[in-house]
Amino acid sequence: MSDEVQPGYVRIRLDLSYDGTEFSGWAKQAGGRRTVQGEIEDALRTVTRSGETYELTVAGRTDAGVHARGQVAHVDLPREVWAEHSQKLLKRLAGRLPRDVRVWALREAPAGFNARFSAVWRRYAYRVTDNPGGVDPLLRHHVLWHDWPLDVDAMNEAARGLLGEHDFAAYCKKREGATTIRTLQELSLVRGEDGIVTATVRADAFCHNMVRSLIGALLFVGDGHRAPDWPAKVLAAGVRDSAVHVVRPHGLTLEEVGYPADELLAARNKEARNRRTLRGAGCC
Numbered sequence: 001m002s003d004e005v006q007p008g009y010v011r012i013r014l015d016l017s018y019d020g021t022e023f024s025g026w027a028k029q030a031g032g033r034r035t036v037q038g039e040i041e042d043a044l045r046t047v048t049r050s051g052e053t054y055e056l057t058v059a060g061r062t063d064a065g066v067h068a069r070g071q072v073a074h075v076d077l078p079r080e081v082w083a084e085h086s087q088k089l090l091k092r093l094a095g096r097l098p099r100d101v102r103v104w105a106l107r108e109a110p111a112g113f114n115a116r117f118s119a120v121w122r123r124y125a126y127r128v129t130d131n132p133g134g135v136d137p138l139l140r141h142h143v144l145w146h147d148w149p150l151d152v153d154a155m156n157e158a159a160r161g162l163l164g165e166h167d168f169a170a171y172c173k174k175r176e177g178a179t180t181i182r183t184l185q186e187l188s189l190v191r192g193e194d195g196i197v198t199a200t201v202r203a204d205a206f207c208h209n210m211v212r213s214l215i216g217a218l219l220f221v222g223d224g225h226r227a228p229d230w231p232a233k234v235l236a237a238g239v240r241d242s243a244v245h246v247v248r249p250h251g252l253t254l255e256e257v258g259y260p261a262d263e264l265l266a267a268r269n270k271e272a273r274n275r276r277t278l279r280g281a282g283c284c
Helices: 036-047 079-085 089-096 152-160 210-222 230-237 262-272
Strands: 009-018 056-058 067-078 101-108 121-129 164-167 181-191 197-203 252-258
Touching: 009 036, 009 079, 036 056, 036 067, 036 089, 036 101, 067 079, 089 101, 121 210, 152 181, 152 197, 152 210, 152 230, 181 210, 197 210, 210 230
Parallel strands: 067 252
Antiparallel strands: 009 067, 009 101, 056 067, 121 197, 121 252, 164 181, 181 197
């Protein structure tokens, strides 16, 4: 699959953030539902006074209710449009976009860059509190309330058994033709001085519902309903376990997307498109 920028066009990288509370996720949908992609593409078309919509490609599609602080996307614009609007485009977008989505930077992307396929990791945070009084009202759209006391040490013990390259089918919503093999690079939890437990989850990529399912399993360990070795046993079984709950989306935030050095972008782009198999697995 070629990813060459068409002649006469220039690829622009966008760094952005949004509060996902009132969005039906990132991706455009039929039926007029409000999405992040739809809002940005509409704003871009308006401020550039273009007769066509320039489609965005995003590093990680987020579900309804999920937030992003460090999302990355790219768009291919006609070179004359970029030349005319580049100096004022950021400010014009700020004036046109709704307040729950912001574009922080716009710049010409290096050769070989693809917001989705060039990424080497995505880092999410999931925030939860076990405060018996509930969630601070000012944080209610970003922090989950769990009404059992949580043992963070037990959760971290369980998390260590999930690290590395595995088939995460037990923690993913299966999609036809898509692999569920991922490399989980980091999964750790810290309780802050405010009592909020923040889980940091970093992987080369994520399959659908993976982060929220992992957190659901760890919460069962943290509140004493399961032993610390249970999440790894579920992973090894390779099938969905009815005891693994997909936690609510509002506690989840995409914090950052990592990319290699510019000279490695094209190679990573190609590598990420290949269908993955576990090391040592047979071909059939």
